[in-house]
Amino acid sequence: MSLQKPQLTDAYSMILEAIDVGVYRPGDRLVESELAERFGVSRTPIREALQRLETQSLLARDGRSLIVASLDHNQMAELYVVRRELEGLAARLAARHATEEEVRILRDMVEEDNALKDNPRALSRANRRFHKQIHLASHNRYLVQQLDLVHRTMALMATTSLAAQGRGAIAQSEHDAIVRAIAARDEAAADAALREHISVAFMTRLKQDAARRQDEG
Known part of the structure; x- marks a missing residue:
């Protein structure tokens, strides 16, 4: 039943x-x-x-x-600080614990998502799926729970950083580097690659917000 x-x-x-x-x-x-x-x-x-x-x-x-709800500048900055730390830890643990099947799934996701580089909305959905797969590959249920909360809060941002010109292709290249480090079982490199990925996304979003304020002014 x-x-x-x-x-x-x-x-x-x-x-x-x-x-x-x-x-x-x-x-x-x-x-x-x-x-x-x-x-x-x-x-x-x-x-x-x-x-x-x-x-x-x-x-x-x-x-x-x-x-x-909406996030002000300080809340967004605080969220990205937490996200960078937790995502980096997830990548580090994925490099240690991911099964070969999980690594192959991540590789397949990167390959498939390359077709979405110029479709920010579809790539944003694919991006969430990719990060969720890394979270699961960490094999740490408590970390997954905290990252679920972070990603729910990310929905309060009105736009995606992937809408910025050229960001889709760059993000996909960053995803590829993350998966390569996980596949190589290089915990430090996986951690660093994912942290850098989140940092670039944050800087992109800051530029988007600055441009919007300029337009509104």
């Missing part, structure tokens, strides 16, 4: 996915009745999912309404 996921988990996952893919963006108001209709569930699991997302700081209060 197959077991169905609890309805709360479904509602939570569906709302989180909608935020992640940009259906709901930072500042957008979330209304129970509208969400229930969109996702075809009752308002009770929607309400519980919203409470859970608010507890995780993915939603914020605006008066009596709940809106998708």
